[in-house]
Amino acid sequence: MFFVRQNSVRWLLAILLSCVALLAARPAAAQGGGYFQPQQFSSNANSPDFMPASLLQDPLPAPGPTTLPDTQVNGQTPQVNGQPQQFFDMDEYLDSHPDFVAGGEQWDWVLLPTSIIYRSYLAGAKESRYGAQIIHETDHYALWDATLGTRVGLLRYGNQSVFNPEGFQIDAEGSAQVRLDIRNNVDVQAVDFRGGVPLTYGIGPHRFKFGYYHLSSHLGDEFLLKNPTYNRLNFARDVLISGYSYFWTEKLRFYGEVGWAFYTDVTEPWELQFGVDWAPQKPTGFRGEPFFAVNVHLREELNFSGNFTAQIGWAWVGNQNAHMLRMGLHYFNGGSSEFSFYRENEQQIGVGVWYDF
Structure with missing residues (x-):
């Protein structure tokens, strides 16, 4: 009888310790991007409870294609993926027009x-x-x-x-x-x-x-x-x-x-x-x-x-x-x-x- 009670106490202590460990782990999981309970935070960056918005969500994927087209310039006629394209040599134009200001200035x-x-x-x-x-x-x-x-x-x-x-x-x-x-x-x-x-x-x-x-x-x-x-x-x-x-x-x-x-x-x-x-x-x-x-x-x-x-x-x-x-x-x-x-x-x-x- 004493052996059964002693084992019951041991199991009860194990369950209590597991609950305490789970409660202690929940805030750490929230900071790692996991489960997060709603909580009010200060907007002051110097406050100890300040949290940047970037930590509240997963980063977004970068826009645009993952691969760039194959671009080749042969003389004055460039090709993109094998198709000839219209070509304007901006470097040559700027060299021949030294007074030109790219983008212009507002008058x-x-x-x-x-x-x-x-x-x-x-x-x-x-x-x-x-x-x-x-x-x-x-x-x-x-x-x-x-x-x-x-x-x-x-x-x-x-x-x-x-x-x-x-x-x-x-x-x-x-x-x-x-x-x-x-x-x-x-x-x-x-x-x-x-x-x-x-x-x-x-x-x-x-x-x-x-x-x-x-x-x-x-x-x-x-x-x-x-x-x-x-x-x-x-x-x-x-x-x-x-x-x-x-x-x-x-x-x-x-x-x-x-x-x-x-x-x-x-x-x-x-x-x-x-x-x-x-x-x-x-x-x-x-x-x-x-x-x-x-x-x-x-x-x-x-x-x-x-x-x-x-x-x-x-x-x-x-x-x-x-x-x-x-x-x-x-x-x-x-x-x-x-x-x-x-x-x-x-x-x-x-x-x-x-x-x-």
Whole structure:
């Protein structure tokens, strides 16, 4: 009897221990993805009873086919599973269109943009910039031609890119272009004043310009005192201009421009200029890159002859803006670049430094 009771107690203890073990195992099974009793958990990740939702369900299978089709490209005609497919070489297109931005940029209004859509002609003698060149001129020996000016963006409707600007933009430009006679106490011989407002548009490699500028020429006081019999000319013009430039590559630009003056004094209405610029357009770092520029400027008052300018040297483009600093050799041949002496023919050879906006 005692043996039976003792065995019964042993069986009862075994059953109780099994129940306790089962109850203890249920929360662990829930955390392993098994049975789970509903329970309230805190949404705070730092709380001890927080449980991520990813632990409450099995992971979903990855979408899409488990195997990829066999794709072969032979020349320009690719095949997928043996069937010829239409093919577009995006890499080749992007290489041939360096100004294209994949996905594009949304256009919006930009007040006082930091870059210029239609940049100044690098070898243009009458462009507004900072610059100076020491030249040897056939009749005057050493001269110092300097340009003190700027060109800034006022308003743009387009993208906000600094080095690849696109859209419509209004600029303002102005400069004083002065000539100093180094041999004669650095006297001011003459100065041309220019100011204008160009409206420009750019998309991809194309750039368009329409605008207005005023230019007037004045002889220096020191020059008139030393040459009292010199015939002073009131050379002035108010001009409407239209220009187009095309980037054949990222660095190579061709351009042409025509101007018609609705007001003239001494000068005649029509002018034409064209040329080539080859220069970096993106940041160069301290090492810089070479540049080359040619400009031809024809004017009606010279019977549509004019002047030829060539420059070659080294250029740097900044990291924060598209401004360009250049240093190099300068050559000019034709009607004087100071329009107070427009009837005089000059040949200039020298060195210069130029800062373009």
